[in-house]
Amino acid sequence: MELTNVNRDKALQNLNKAYERVTSDQYTLCSKFIDEIKQVMFGTHLTFKYVMVNALLAKATNPEVNALCLQKKSVLPGAYDARTLCHKVLVPFERDKLNGALGGSNEPFLNKPARFPELSTNNAVRKGKDFALLSLLCTFLPQIVTQQEAFDALCDAIYFALEISKEKEEIFGLEATKIPTYYEIQEVIDALLVESFGGETLALTVGALMNLLADSIEGKTCVEVHVVNQSGASSKEVSDIDVYLNDKILYAIEAKDKVFTQEDVTHAIRKAALAGCDRLMFVSGPRAYLEGASEEIIVSKALEMGVYLSFMNHKEFTKMILSLILPTTTERFFSYLRNIVYEARLKEETLRHLLKEAREHYLIKDDYNED
Template sequence: MNVTIDQRKANDVLRDVILGNKSSYRPKTEFCKEIESVILGTHVTYRYILVTGLLSKAVNQDCNPLALQAGSDLDGAYDARSVCHNVLVPIERELLANRLGGSNEPFLNKPARYPSLDIKNPVRRGNDERLLKCTIKILSGVSSSDEALSCLKDCIYYIFKREPRDFINLLSTDVGNHQQTDLINFARLLLGKSFEGESSALLVGLTFSLFSEFSGGFDVRVHKVNQAGTSSNEILDIDVYDGERVVYTIEVKDKRFSSHDVEHAVNKALKYGIRVIMFAIGPNGSLMDSTIGDLTAIWAKKGVSVYFVDVLSHFVSTISYLSIDIQNVIKIIDYHTDKAKMKDDTIKHIGSIFRELDWIKQK
């Protein structure tokens, strides 16, 4: 038997739990450790599945929270995707500062595309498999709406332990008093940790975004690290568009790289008719088997302009002639971290820097 979830009631229930969250509250359900593992874990989709299942069970006791689709064979199956996308996602954006992950349509991700949550569903061994088992244990263990509501409260407690992905709503009241030197200090602190090149990619994206506002409003697209080129809309790590035309494409290197890596990136750009390519080198980046001068000369003979910049130096030189609004900087960072789906650890690092510089409110 399929069931329906009153989405208006679900909206009210979730808002009440979030707005009623008190600093004195402590998780107390029998599944609190498993809930902590899932909510503070690294798998975005299981967070959404868990909260959606508990919310739906809290609203309709006949619901089977292990169901992901109304077409599931499980008794009590329901349309979890609609509840998630129509209720949880908008409220996450409004009240939770995108702490679950800021996904617009999380049930389109592979773990949520099965009829139901099952240990037999394909999953990567190790951490992902562990989080799947935790999610199943929680959702299969709640037998009443009251139990589901209690577990949902535990979820909200741990969600607020996560770093927000929407820093603009946490602005410090005196953010306007900050100077340009603070922005340079931010850049140095950001590059202090690499996170597989995400910090460097973010700073390059910020650099071009600030420059574009000064020079004509380009569309700066920072792609997910190590996945540039996997989509037809991606060339290198960062692509800058003027309308439909690519005006810059940038490969970010924050580790040792070779002339072969340069050739690979250049050939990708050439497929799109781009003959001017920038390589932005982070603090951990270095060219192993050649010199920058030699590579520049080799490609110049082929009619290709390849040039190399230091990430921090490029940033400092760019902002030196710009009027910088810290509030706008934070908006840009929010935008790029969201679009590039940057790691939780990167977001936590950014948040700690913002608080150190007193750009956002302390926790």
């Protein structure tokens, strides 16, 4: 089947035209699908944001496009190369004009939800919010028929993206109002971990603790917290959190807040060994445990591969790190949390949860938290 062509130059012109329209003084939301677009843009699934905006862009550029298509292998009429359009046009535009408001991903169509030939409620996604968003996309995207309808919807999507960007800019201007005690840090971490958000709060808190510990190490240190639940095909990460000393991998940490198996651990061990990392830790969150396997046996197998493996729950890990850090580093706790949200491109709901707990524990002061 011959693919439906979507001219990239024309698509970029449409993006710029939509951006100019949205940033004008008189702009008002204009699509018939305002509620649906807003629900996806402020939803919990980053990949679906790219999928929706990319579909609207394609349809606004060529009305013959089938907005449900995700891959050029789709056999649906109107199939097009959605992946290339997204990675070559939408992603650079998002980086330049939208401050990463869709998620800041370099290659979002490598993520599993975008690897199917087309959007369908038969696609494998997690139940609950993810499936609800998938169903929403499958329902309203086919109802957009004309170029003008698609362009109006694209404009509204960009409007919401700019709102998200503005919110992020305001948030990252916040500073901590006090230096927390060790026990207060422990309380904030426990409160954050009440919610998981796909494991993001565990990666966030472990990453912040490792930054505090790295401040206590002499030499050039770097703590990298990687995007949770997204493809690592274009990156060089070893684990969820990688710690470097003088540009050499020091140790790696897997942060798990769901049930995991021996295969999961073995895969992480292999990655560590290949990267020349000889220490790997599995930190488990409130919802995690190792299923159907013995930690002792896995540890022995890891040693055979030259990797020192250890397992620890989040409470033990938190207490250990807080017992080792320098006292002066605690003042940086909130700034590390805030920066990880940005650098690791965590979800907006994770950021809002962080701010809620930071306010309730008096780490920050703003309009919602006055003495």
